[in-house]
Amino acid sequence: xxxxxxxxxLVFQYNAFAQDxxxxxxxxxxxxxxxxxxxxxxxxxxxxxxxxxxxxxKVPKRVYDENYNGEVIxxxxxxxxxxxxxxxxxxxxxxxxxxxxxxxxEMPKVKPATYNSRKTFKQYSIPIKIPLVNQSVSTxxxxxxxxxxxxxxxxxxxxxxxIADRRLFENKEYTSQLNIPFVHSEYDRFGRAMNVVGANxxxxxxxxxxxxxxxxxxxxxEKKALHKEKKSWGGRKLWNEHLVELQGKDYWFTIDPIFDxxxxxxxxxxxxxxxxxxxGIVVQGGLGKSFNFYTTFLExxxxxxxxxxxxxxxxxxxxxxxxxVPGRGIGKRFKTDAYDYPVAEAYLSFTPSKxxxxxxxxxxTFIGDGYRSLVLSDIASPHPFFKINTKFWKIKYTNTWMxxxxxxxxxxxDKAFLTKYMANHYLSWNVSKRVNIGLFxxxxxxxxxxxxxxxxxxxxxxxxxxxxxxxxxxxGNAILGATAKYKWNDNINLYGQxxxxxxxxxxxxxxxQSWKNKFAYQLGVKYFNAFKVDNxxxxxxxxxxxxxxYSHNTIVLNYAHANESKAHSWGGNFHETILIGRYNYxxxxxxxxxxxxxxxxxxxxxxxxxxYGGDIYRDYNDRPYDTGVKVGQGITTNIFNGNLQAGYLVNxxxxxxxxxxxxYRDFNPEANTxxxxxxxxxxxxxxxxxxxxxxxxxx
Numbered sequence: 001x002x003x004x005x006x007x008x009x010l011v012f013q014y015n016a017f018a019q020d021x022x023x024x025x026x027x028x029x030x031x032x033x034x035x036x037x038x039x040x041x042x043x044x045x046x047x048x049x050x051x052x053x054x055x056x057x058k059v060p061k062r063v064y065d066e067n068y069n070g071e072v073i074x075x076x077x078x079x080x081x082x083x084x085x086x087x088x089x090x091x092x093x094x095x096x097x098x099x100x101x102x103x104x105x106e107m108p109k110v111k112p113a114t115y116n117s118r119k120t121f122k123q124y125s126i127p128i129k130i131p132l133v134n135q136s137v138s139t140x141x142x143x144x145x146x147x148x149x150x151x152x153x154x155x156x157x158x159x160x161x162x163i164a165d166r167r168l169f170e171n172k173e174y175t176s177q178l179n180i181p182f183v184h185s186e187y188d189r190f191g192r193a194m195n196v197v198g199a200n201x202x203x204x205x206x207x208x209x210x211x212x213x214x215x216x217x218x219x220x221x222e223k224k225a226l227h228k229e230k231k232s233w234g235g236r237k238l239w240n241e242h243l244v245e246l247q248g249k250d251y252w253f254t255i256d257p258i259f260d261x262x263x264x265x266x267x268x269x270x271x272x273x274x275x276x277x278x279x280g281i282v283v284q285g286g287l288g289k290s291f292n293f294y295t296t297f298l299e300x301x302x303x304x305x306x307x308x309x310x311x312x313x314x315x316x317x318x319x320x321x322x323x324x325v326p327g328r329g330i331g332k333r334f335k336t337d338a339y340d341y342p343v344a345e346a347y348l349s350f351t352p353s354k355x356x357x358x359x360x361x362x363x364x365t366f367i368g369d370g371y372r373s374l375v376l377s378d379i380a381s382p383h384p385f386f387k388i389n390t391k392f393w394k395i396k397y398t399n400t401w402m403x404x405x406x407x408x409x410x411x412x413x414d415k416a417f418l419t420k421y422m423a424n425h426y427l428s429w430n431v432s433k434r435v436n437i438g439l440f441x442x443x444x445x446x447x448x449x450x451x452x453x454x455x456x457x458x459x460x461x462x463x464x465x466x467x468x469x470x471x472x473x474x475x476g477n478a479i480l481g482a483t484a485k486y487k488w489n490d491n492i493n494l495y496g497q498x499x500x501x502x503x504x505x506x507x508x509x510x511x512x513q514s515w516k517n518k519f520a521y522q523l524g525v526k527y528f529n530a531f532k533v534d535n536x537x538x539x540x541x542x543x544x545x546x547x548x549x550y551s552h553n554t555i556v557l558n559y560a561h562a563n564e565s566k567a568h569s570w571g572g573n574f575h576e577t578i579l580i581g582r583y584n585y586x587x588x589x590x591x592x593x594x595x596x597x598x599x600x601x602x603x604x605x606x607x608x609x610x611x612y613g614g615d616i617y618r619d620y621n622d623r624p625y626d627t628g629v630k631v632g633q634g635i636t637t638n639i640f641n642g643n644l645q646a647g648y649l650v651n652x653x654x655x656x657x658x659x660x661x662x663x664y665r666d667f668n669p670e671a672n673t674x675x676x677x678x679x680x681x682x683x684x685x686x687x688x689x690x691x692x693x694x695x696x697x698x699x
Contacts, residue, residue, distance in 0.1 A: 028078040028122055029111040049107075049126070050136035056103050059132055060095035071127040072096045074104065080119040082110040087123070100128060169245040172252045174210050174219040177351045178284055178292045179359075181692040182207040182366060182378060185591050186655070188537045188582050190217035192528035196490045202396035202428040204438045204483050205389070206366040206378075209349075209357070226587060226652045242653045253285025256654040258298060258692070264661070264685025269306040271337055274685060276302040282654075282692070294361075295346035296692070300328070303338035305683040307665060308697055312339065314675070315563040317407025317417065324407070324563055327695055329381035345382050357389040364693075365400055367426055367440060368483055369495035370541050371578055372568055374520045375440050375481045376424065379696050380564035388460065394430040399423075399460045404561040406446070408617070411556055420446040420556060422566070423457040428483075438483035445476035446556040477557035479550075491529050497522040499567070501549045501559075512627040515613070515620065520545035520567075539580040547573040547600065547613020547629050548620040558616045565616055569699040573614035574599035575631055576639075587649040589657075595641040595698050600634035601669065601676045635676055637669040641698040655691045660684075663697065 026041065033044035075088040084107040089097045113122035129135060180186070187206070193216040194201045194208075201216060210219070228239040237243055244255035260278035280298035287293075302325070303309065312323035312331060323331040323339055331339030347361025363385060364378040384403040389396065402422040411418045424442035431437055445454055454476075481499040488494060499520040507514030524541035549572045550559035559566050570576070576597030583590050600612050610624040612634030623629075647659030663683040669676050 026114045028082065028113045030108070031110070034111075045110075047136040049124075050134065052107060053103055053128060054132060054134040054136070056106060057128065057132055058099060059130060060093065060099065062095060063093055063130060068093070068130055070130050072100050072130065073125065073127055074100050075123065075125040076104055077121055077123040078110065078112060079121055080112045082112045083107075096130065169241075169247045169252070171220065171223070172247065172286060173254070173284065175214050176286050176292050177209050177211050177290075177349045177357055178286075178294055179207040179209055179347070179349070180213060181655070182364070183655075183691050183694055184371060185582055185589070186691065188528075189222075189535075189584065191526065191537065192491065193217040195485075195487055195493050195526075195528070197487045198433040200394060200430055202391070202430070202436070203369055203485070204367055204428050204436070205396065205398045205426055206368075211351075223652060226649070239651060240653065241651075251285065251287050253283065254653075256282050256690070258282055258296065258654075258690045259656070260298075260300070260687065260689035262302075262685050262687030262689070264305075264683060264687075266305040267682045267684075268680060271303065271306075274302075274304055274683065275338075276300065276304075276687070278302075278689070282690075290351045292349040292351075293347070294349075296344070298343045300342065301334045301338055301340050303334075305663070305665075305681050305697070307667070307679065307681050309337075311699060317563060318409035318412050319415075324381070326564065326569070326697070326699070327379055327381060327693075329562065330407075343382065355390060355392050357391075359385075359387040359389075361385065365402075367398075367438075368497055368522070369485055369493070369526070370497070370522055370524045370543075371539065371580060372522065372541065372543050374497045374499045374522050374543060374545065374567050375426075375483065376442070377565070377567050377569075378694055379569045380561040380566055383561055396428040398426040398428075400426075401457075402561075404444075404566075406556050406560075407562050418446065418556060420444060421453055421457070425460070434487040436483075436485040440481035440483065441478065442481075442559075443476045443478045444557050444559060446554075477552045477554075477559070479559065492525065492527050495522075495524050495526070499545075499549070507627070513629050515548055515623055515626050515629045517629075518546055518549040518551075520549050520572075533583075535584050537580075537582045539578070539582075541578040541580075542575070543568065543578070544575040544631060545570075545572045546631060547633060548611075548623065549613075550616040551611075551613070551618060551620045553619050553621050555617060555619050560616055563617070569696055570597070570599055571614050571616045573612060573631060573633065587652075588647075589649065590646040591644070593641075593643045593698070595639070597639045598632045599637050599639060600632045601637055601673075602634055603671075603673060604675065605673050635669050635671050635673070637667065637676065639668075640664075640666040643698065650688075656688065657691050658688045660686050665698075 026038070027045050029041060030045060030048040033041060033048060036044045070092060072089065072091040074086060076084055076086045078084055084104045086101050086104045089100045091097045091100070112119045114120060190213055194203050194213065199216055230236045230239055242254035242256050246253055258278065258280035260276055262276040264274040266274055278298050278300040280296060282296040284294040285292065308326065312325050315324035315326070316322055317324065317330070321330050322333050325331040325339055325341045328341050328343050331341040334340040345361070345363045347359050347363055350358045362382050364382055365376055365385065365387070366373055366378045367376040383405070386401045388399045400423070404420050404422055406418040406420055422442060422444045424440065427439045429437050443457060445457070479499060479501050481497065483497050485493055485495045501518035502516050503519060504514050504516035507516060522541065522543045524539065527538045530536045530538040545568060550565060550567055551572065552558050565571055574597055576595055579594045581592045600614050602610065602612050602615055611618040611620065611622040613623065613629065614634060642664045643662070645659055645661045647657045650656040650658060661684070663681070665681040667679050669678060672678060
């Protein structure tokens with residue numbers, strides 16, 4: 001009787017497993033067969049069954065050892081719920097029967113067969129060949145139905161090959177051409193490594209790329225030292241890793257949420273509290289070895305200390321928006337006394353060879369080794385830019401073109417902000433193992449008379465002053481500068497800057513202190529591992545800017561963007577001394593900063609409307625006198641700003657920190673006006689933030 005059943009199944013199987021000839025009867029449907037034509041559904045079902053068996057059937061060891069050749073006969077059905085059930089199985093070895101039952105029990109659920117659109121049971125019998133072969137491609141009918149060209153077969157495997165190519169994340173960002181987010185305290189972590197005597201590094205042009213810094217600083221060693229052993233997915237993502245990390249053979253990217261959530265109190269303000277509520281996302285990655293990308297978008301609302309709010313509203317442009325949040329951009333009104341300010345930054349980085357890197361995007365640039373830059377700073381809001389970095393021998397040469405905005409009502413054009421342009425060259429040369437010299441030039445021109453972007457300034461090498469004379473002295477505002485650094489030893493380096501906006505040698509010789517002597521300079525020193533304390537950095541810096549520096553008689557051509565200076569937030573007509581200390585231990589950190597300065601402000605009281613050289617947005621022809629011009633003239637004001645911040649680094653991958661911050665500011669002018677008056681501020685705040693940019697509140 002048993003032999004008869006086997007014979008009957010073998011005779012019946014090909015008829016039962018053949019394609020249905022009647023369209024009113026529909027076979028069971030696997031998910032991958034749902035888009036197959038109805039007359040090919042049975043063939044697709046057959047193929048899916050055989051594919052699953054071939055992938056999951058495990059031939060028992062005894063069968064292999066005895067070199068068995070034969071079949072396992074299986075009679076099964078698919079019920080009205082789409083589930084497989086073995087009715088009968090026959091084989092010489094009981095292990096083969098058990099394995100067949102196990103495999104069919106793991107078959108995925110399918111759409112059940114139908115007859116006249118009603119669900120029905122469907123039974124089949126099949127032989128499973130031993131040794132195991134893929135029977136889905138051995139049947140002639142199935143081969144014809146599923147016949148593919150070589151290209152089609154390659155395409156069919158493409159998605160699976162991409163999935164298979166995914167591999168363990170290796171932090172390729174550490175050697176990529178992505179920029180390390182420019183934060184002073186973060187850059188000081190590897191400052192000593194970049195400044196050891198004999199290193200052929202160039203620290204003047206920021207932000208640095210990971211590829212630059214990784215030659216001198218071991219990011220992987222730092223990551224290992226800060227690593228917290230966490231086994232759970234949530235623990236790893238909170239303490240050690242990017243939220244999303246994906247890497248293949250020729251690509252990688254990461255995704256992180258961004259937060260800056262702060263609450264605080266200005267003890268001298270009328271409102272109850274200060275706050276900042278920032279949420280956003282940052283995506284970065286690389287394609288191949290030469291191309292990288294970075295983008296971040298932030299949506300924010302905030303109310304700050306009273307002096308910050310007043311400063312933000314003094315920067316406002318034309319239109320209904322009440323303020324420009326310093327360093328961030330236009331702020332719309334939020335509730336009655338706060339601001340809503342979205343910010344987006346992004347760039348593409350392309351490195352065709354070891355000599356060149358090209359970047360295009362929306363962001364900021366900083367030139368110098370100090371806390372401040374008198375050449376080009378990152379205090380203003382982000383703007384479009386195109387940058388070329390060229391590095392060879394002992395030279396790094398940086399060309400940057402920027403698209404800026406003047407947002408004041410007196411220069412608006414058809415209810416739009418006026419566009420102006422800036423182009424600059426910065427040449428950094430390591431003269432010796434200890435000495436670096438940098439040469440800088442920039443020109444600003446505006447888009448009047450549909451002039452647009454002047455192609456004359458696209459030349460990456462020519463001197464801009466010569467182009468200015470060729471195009472006419474009113475065509476642009478050219479500024480020259482120089483930087484220098486001396487490595488006293490591995491722990492101490494001296495640095496400085498000099499900026500020349502305009503100069504009259506004859507007036508200097510005559511001792512007349514002419515208004516034409518528009519220049520600025522900086523002197524500073526950094527002391528790493530100070531007093532033999534590891535990871536303690538102390539910095540002392542002095543800045544002095546003469547009146548009318550960075551201003552122009554064509555007021556659109558001032559050295560500024562969106563009502564903020566492109567150099568120093570105080571504008572001109574001041575001097576200041578800065579003392580900074582930074583210390584970190586494992587994930588703990590503390591930063592302290594003291595600033596004392598003297599600045600001259602304009603009266604603007606109706607009786608004295610002269611420009612005394614501190615407001616770079618004013619026409620320098622509005623000056624009260626030509627000679628006897630001194631730093632601090634006008635309303636001489638003493639300014640003190642002290643800040644202390646301490647915190648804990650939660651996640652090194654996304655630079656997520658929890659912190660407490662204390663700021664004290666004393667503003668003491670010798671005369672009070674509506675906008676310049678004596679006040680002091682004590683501002684305490686607490687929060688959690690991803691520290692990805694410098695935010696200056698020391699104006």
